[in-house]
Amino acid sequence: MTKKLRIATLGIHHETNTFASNKTTMAEFRHSGLQTYAVQRGQQYYDMHEKSQTSMSGFIQAAKKHSFELVPLIFAATDPAGTISAEVFNTLGGEALDMLRDQGPFDGVLLNQMGAAVSEEYPDMDGELARWVREIVGPDVPVAMTLDLHANISQQMANETDALVIYKTNPHTDAVPRALDACDLIVRMAQENWRPAKWLEQPPMVIGIFQHDTRDMPMRAVMDDLETVLAQSGIVGASIGEGYPWSDVHENGLACYVLHEDSLEEAKRAARWIADRAWANREVLYEPVGPSPSEAVENALKSAATKPDGSGPIVLLDVGDNIGAGSSGDSTFLLAEAVKQGSKSWLQTIRDPQAIAVCLEAGIGETVTVEIGGKTDSLHGRPVQLTGHITRMSDGRFEDTGTVHAGWRYFDGGTTIVLETEEGPTVALVTTRVGNMSREQFYSLGYRPDDFDIVVAKGVVSPRPAYQPIAYEMITVNTPGATSADMSTFDYKHVRKSLYPLDPNARYVHD
Ligand SMILES: [Zn+2]
Incomplete structure (x- = not known):
């Protein structure tokens, strides 16, 4: 009987918006809106994912399928936000490596990464972690890294690992099957001494x-090309990195990655075939299209006035305040328009601990006049003064067992207050920047987004699995903010010299 493989897993999972003003420090790794424990060690890393739909859940299933021993070391994940402090990476990365060294030897390592992490010291934090891991385990132990589709893939990440495996769907609903793919590869590498x-x-x-949804054109065509390559003989894996536009790093942009049974030439040919076809379509794959906040609210109110009784809400996707991409969660551009244009059936969240403190002081059932939102920085509009009746107070925890972007299950919005305002909108004030990717966020507070005319979801694609099933219409709004769709509004310093669209004349040449 062959010896049972021992495979370790660890990860520091973060999407870093280097333009966001809110830095990611140890405090953010003590409390996360995405999971009950921002840092999970050993058995807790196993237990918190076993019943989720995350990459780790896929590793757990693969360990049963291939009967290998999965050794959970440490997993740290917190909400997307600004640059990660040096302390965070040195502390958590250091702990991960100590565990890898102390609990080894291992027959393989599964790195559970998001892929767009930037620390103060390392613009390519994911690649740096892979380099550290490689230094410990040496060249002979296979290392595979699972990644979110929004990863910015670096050459270092590719060099220091034996396989990168990226989600293929956005909204992300395939973390489990991709993790199974990664495990199929790592088990074969470990058993057959093959790379x-x-x-x-x-x-x-x-x-x-605006083009990130893989179910819609033009991105659908890129993913179809990926499937064409995956069906070719000799290809044992292939992934697309859509990229994460708000990291000012060298590797910002599209990545095409191919694994071939044994031929570097064939892997290169296939990756370039996908890249050439995407490049030819670069203009439509970038264009920031969508109504302004005032146009969007005007359109939504018109639509609400004529939609049939019993139909669901019009959902406004707030592109510039995309919490899942690191924005502040307190943008008021849409809320201000709702008040200005007189919407009376409107539901949304705003992150505002200061307004929450005022409400806590007043108490449930009371009426308060507070300045709401627009407090984190100058990118997200000005505070909006509203007078509202405090109807709910909650600890902000909720659970979603349905289909959720990236498979998260246990959420924690921190202290949450609901205000039904005299001006019209109903606002859930939250403490944590938890993304609007689950309707349970409102159901748990006793509110049904289904019954409102207009609901705001701060995000672009991640809210879609939650809201598409009930929405009468979804409008993607070109709002300003830390996650604006328009790259020309940011001052990039570290991206490649000639990158489309920042350089409209960018050229792509290869032999
Ligand atoms: Zn993503």
């Missing part, structure tokens, strides 16, 4: 956030 030939191709282009 695939790998090629990373990075055409100098950025996919605009």
Whole structure:
């Protein structure tokens, strides 16, 4: 009987918006809106994912399928936000490596990464972690890294690992099958002492956030090309990195990555075929299209006035305050328009601990006049003064067992207050920047988004699995903010010299 493989897993999972003013410090890794424990060690890392739909859940299923021993070391994940402090990476990365060294030897390592992490010291934090891991385990132990589709893939990430495996769906609903793919590869590498030939191709282009939904054109065509390549003989894996536009790093942009059974030339040819076809379509793959806040609210009110009775809400997707991409969660551009244009049936969240403190002081059932939102920085509009009746107070925890972006299950919005305002909107004031990707966020407070005319979801794609099933209409709004769709509004310093659309004349040449 062959010896049972021992495979370790660890991860520091973060999407870093280097333009966001809210830095990611140890405090953010003590409390996360995405999971009950921001840092999970050993058995807790196992237990918190076993019944979720995350990458780790896929590793757990694969360990049963291939009967390997999965050794959970440490997993740290917190909400997307600004640059990670040096202390965080040195502390958590250091702890991860100590565990890897002390609990080894291992037959393989599964890195559970998001792929767009930037620390003060390391702009390519994911690649740096892979390099550290490689230094410990040496060249002979296979290392695979699972990644979110929004990863910015670096050459270092490709060099220091034996396989990168990226989600293929956005909204992200395939973390489990992709993790199973990664485990199929790592088990074969460990058992057969085989390594695939790998090629990373990075055409100098950025996919605009309006185009990120993989179910819709034009991104659908890129994913179809990926499937074409995956069906070719000899190809043992292939992934697309859509990229994460708000990280000011060298590797910002589209990545095409192919694994071939044994031929580097074939891996390169396939990756370049996908890249060439995406490049030819770069203009439509970027264009920031969508109504302004005032146009969107006007359109939504018109639509609400004529939609049939019993139909669901019009959902406004707030692109510039995309919490899942690191924004502040307190943008008021849409709320201000709701008040100005007189919407009387409107539901949304705003992150505002200061307004919450005022409400806590007043108490449930009371009426307060407070300045709401627009407090984190100058990118997200001005505070809006509203007078409202305090109807609910909650600890902000909720659970979603349905289909949720990236498979998260246990959420924690921190102290939450609901205000029904005299001006019209109903606002859930939250403490944590938890994304609007679950309707349970409102159901748990006793509110049904289904019954409102207009609901705001701060995000672009991640709210869609939650809201598409009930929405009468969804409008993607071109709001300003830390996650604006328009890249020209940011001052990029570290991206590649010639990157489309920042350089409209960018050229992509290869032999
Ligand atoms: Zn993502």
